[in-house]
Amino acid sequence: MSAExxxxxxxxxFAEEQDFQQVLNICSRDDHDGLDYMAATFHRWLQEPGRLxxxxxxxxxxxxxxxxxxxxxxxxxxLQGLRVAPDLRGRGIAGAIQxxxxxxxxxxxxxxxxxxxxxxxxxxxxxYRLIAKEAILSLCCEAADLGLxxxxxxxxxxxxADSSPRGPVTLSQxxxxxLILTDHVVSNLxxxxxxxxxxxxxxxxxxxxxxxRRRGLTWIVDREFEPTAMSLCTTPYAVxxxxxxxxxxxxxxxxxxxxxCAVFLAQLEALLxxxxxxxxxxxxxxxxxxxxxxxxxxxxxxxxxxxxxSEEHVLETDL
Numbered sequence: 593m594s595a596e597x598x599x600x601x602x603x604x605x606f607a608e609e610q611d612f613q614q615v616l617n618i619c620s621r622d623d624h625d626g627l628d629y630m631a632a633t634f635h636r637w638l639q640e641p642g643r644l645x646x647x648x649x650x651x652x653x654x655x656x657x658x659x660x661x662x663x664x665x666x667x668x669x670x671l672q673g674l675r676v677a678p679d680l681r682g683r684g685i686a687g688a689i690q691x692x693x694x695x696x697x698x699x700x701x702x703x704x705x706x707x708x709x710x711x712x713x714x715x716x717x718x719x720y721r722l723i724a725k726e727a728i729l730s731l732c733c734e735a736a737d738l739g740l741x742x743x744x745x746x747x748x749x750x751x752x753a754d755s756s757p758r759g760p761v762t763l764s765q766x767x768x769x770x771l772i773l774t775d776h777v778v779s780n781l782x783x784x785x786x787x788x789x790x791x792x793x794x795x796x797x798x799x800x801x802x803x804x805r806r807r808g809l810t811w812i813v814d815r816e817f818e819p820t821a822m823s824l825c826t827t828p829y830a831v832x833x834x835x836x837x838x839x840x841x842x843x844x845x846x847x848x849x850x851x852x853c854a855v856f857l858a859q860l861e862a863l864l865x866x867x868x869x870x871x872x873x874x875x876x877x878x879x880x881x882x883x884x885x886x887x888x889x890x891x892x893x894x895x896x897x898x899x900x901x902s903e904e905h906v907l908e909t910d911l
Contacts, residue, residue, distance in 0.1 A: 626833030724784030821846030836869030
């Protein structure tokens with residue numbers, strides 16, 4: 593059967609709770625380097641305001657999923673979660689479900705003018721505009737070894753001459769919502785003037801603050817007023833890499849290596865008391881900062897680099 597014919601045989605619908613196991617069946621254990629988040633997010637996505645979760649079926653089998661989150665006061669849709677059954681990849685189904693989603697949004701939400709998404713590899717810029725790029729430093733360890741790593745980092749960073757003597761500050765939600773919209777943060781810190789939470793890109797605007805509130809993020813800056821580094825950290829969640837594996841992401845905005853390192857350390861210190869099992873954590877930074885952060889993270893505390901250098905590309909196109 594041709595790829596075109598297979599794509600035509602697909603029937604689309606909104607995902608429901610009873611589709612959970614079939615959705616997991618199309619998620620390969622090796623997807624996302626063993627860190628697939630679908631099991632942790634599927635039920636939450638179905639309940640999230642402004643999110644549409646679509647599935648594609650061939651006969652009675654779920655073969656693909658894609659979600660669309662309305663952001664930017666309804667002006668933009670963020671595509672997330674694309675999945676296709678491993679045995680059907682390369683047959684046009686991914687493109688077909690994405691076209692269905694964008695056609696649905698175009699018809700039912702005519703005020704949406706742009707589609708935004710994040711990808712590890714940069715597609716052709718003939719189709720997308722590159723909004724921002726972050727470099728990813730990935731580390732892994734047993735939770736029991738993280739304390740030694742934190743202590744080693746703390747000792748190393750104390751020697752940096754431009755480290756802030758007052759130390760990083762954990763922000764309240766109210767402080768976050770005031771600071772993230774200031775001209776200083778938007779113009780000087782945010783990559784491409786975009787708030788990137790994990791792989792979710794949002795414009796810094798009042799309407800998107802509710803999306804950020806739902807995420808349970810920990811926000812830390814190097815200093816409370818006009819910071820040179822601002823960070824957010826996701827709540828750890830279980831991933832299929834190992835039976836006891838947890839994954840979390842830290843996004844750090846800023847180009848001062850000392851400040852980036854200071855908030856990175858503070859995020860790990862905040863998490864330390866609650867972590868168990870095997871940890872795999874990704875830290876997203878400006879590409880110019882990545883080499884220095886990697887060098888500082890070399891250690892003798894049994895914390896290893898999970899992957900080599902990789903990137904996240906934030907892309908946008910007109911709907």
